[in-house]
Amino acid sequence: MRLSLITALSAAATVSATNLFVSDYSGTVTTFALTVNTTGSYTLNQTFQTTECAPNPSWLTVDIDRGLLFCLNEGLNSVNGSLSSFTINRDGSLSHVKNETTISGPVNGVIYGNAAGQRGIALAHYTGSAVSSWLLEGGGKFQLNQNIPYTLPKPGPNAARQDAPHEHEAILDPTGQYLIVPDLGADLVRVFSWDAQTLVLKALAPLVAAPGSGPRHAAFWNPYAVTGAGSPTYFYLVSELASTVTGYSVTYLPNNGGLNFTEVFKSSTYGLLDQPAYNAPAEIHVTPDNRFLIISNRNNTSFHLPEPNGSLLPSDSLTTFRLLPDGTLAWVQIWPSGGMYPRQFSIDGTGSLVAVGNQNSQNVVVLARDVSTGLIGEPVARMGLPGNTTCVMWDEWNA
Template sequence: MKATTAFTVMAMTVAASATNLFVSDYNGYVNTYSLTAREGNYSLTSIFNTTECAPNPSWLTIDTNRGLLFCMNEGLNTVNGSLSSFTINGDGSLTHVENTTTPSGPVHGVIYGNAAGQRAIALAHYTGSAVTSWLLQGGGRFAENQELFFTLPQPGQNPSRQDAPHEHETILDPTGQYILVPDLGADLVRVFSWNQTTLQLKGLAPLQAPPGSGPRHAAFWNPYGTSCENCTTYFYLVSELASTVTGYAVRYLPNGGGLNFTQVFVSSTYGILNKPQGNAPAEIAVTPDNRFLVISNRNNTSFGLPGPNGTVIPSDSLSTFRLVDDGTLVFVQLWASGGSYPRQFSIDRTGSLVAVGNQYSQNIAILARDVATGLIGEPG
């Protein structure tokens, strides 16, 4: 099913017996769509929208246990960005709680801290070259906690994209001790611990990515489904400019000293296939069954989908890899994303559906997925 919206990023949650997709839209809207299935076909119905995260909502972070949604407005044509919060109602609608100005370009957020006590949300700021922290005060309220700004002594190997640090994501490690931030401009993955009382972040030794690679998004994986300092842990980094996925074995340093990374795998995000010129991978996720890794590829138009009146609609792609216990990846499949420029995707909790946000073609594609084989199928 395809819904017309200048779609940029989304989150997929379950409310009551229906599956709801919360969608942010660079045109200023945060939308809720209800996903229903009938005889193998899927449809999306718009049930709510708001402009209270305008003008350029870029990312949604959902606090499922507390029924809250946090929206980052990137502020593409403004000096600053903003952070908004909403309560999620039983019918999928949102009630606005608070909005505040932030440094420019917030594009991702992650909640951290004590699950039963004080928590905060950390934001990555792409154009602002910053990481900020906001204390969560309950009911969707929040207050500024910290601003960390970064600089580059000189532009990177790709000056048009690496003129400054560009923080692109905030990721919580599996043990909940560290926040990792891929920096596309500085070719780093920054690592932070935090003060347990104030929740202010402290920079530790980063992961140095290859020059010019442009780290964008990443995912952790524990092969045996358990998370601890002594558990086998891997980290998979997608680099947008190099179009690579790199696997690292992770070792936890003693006394909260950070993380050590040893490279165990690297490949084009196209796996064994020839990578198209200009390919720009974006999102990466481990499937709910903990067996596969899925990556979205933009700007490659590897597929042609049937359109109206015999026309062909160009489509970018999703790559699937099988995760191996030694940290390597085995290429499984390349499949159409259902449109152009899949900026983000979400996999439902059963692993049988993938909702893809194709930014340039302005559509949401619902793709069926075989949980046993990992293969992704036709758009619903």
């Protein structure tokens, strides 16, 4: 397999560019400009870098409508983490607005509330075993609204990883009325509603996952792109410890009472292929065309890619599934991520490019993707980072 990497500017005039925001554990948040040239080749160049989310940036939440970026500092070697905000400038640079101390270990966040009224950001805290919410006050300003800590009466089946609750992600359901938080330590997917005025979260009945499975990240899917009660809705849960993807049919309970989950599908994240026993899936996304599901697989070293100098680059993988109308999945492809430990990836708005953050390879790789077939293809660009890569997001606000 050929690994084509564009590392220098083409002599041809450029025709368009967009920005990528990338965080890494060394303490930096970096802006890269991805430029497509008239020849069809790409270049990826660093244009901005800040350490104002140090020491350990773990997640970036982009507020597309308001040109804001929120950065979570996990605080790997400290008692607390932190939340920082930035305004996004037209050139992709970031202007720091605010930083506040949080419960330890924030690793994921999502904006929720009324788009035309009070809004907040909810954070999942892995080492802090908690969910927190923060009220957004405009212009990147925010204040603490609520801390919700959790405990376990006893360790889970996988005692080494399930010694405590480990909230790993915060996402919204398709209607925007429920907050969903997979808990790797408790084998739960927590569900919350909230008060429309105060945004105070209210815990509802959770989804109970298989013992020892370790829920990590999840994605919703509406086959006909129509949301709400009476419309088909499916939920796909990646469990890191069991290395599975489980599909559920979702029904909405009356009076804002929560969600009911009925299992309709379950598979290894490798699909049709035998997966290594030590595989640890991480990220999951539905593609913008609403037809495919992509999952990242870590710690499997499924590929060794030839480098220009003759050496081999070890690589973990991405799996693509086709979404079927009954909520089941059909395996399509497994493909190299371009490095080791693809902790997170994001897909651009066209669906034609996938940006992968390979944590242990300390790089970001941009892969081409065929929108019609769903197949991921060769890298079009790659860039190294100062530390272990944690998150990569497209600057869709400026795209």
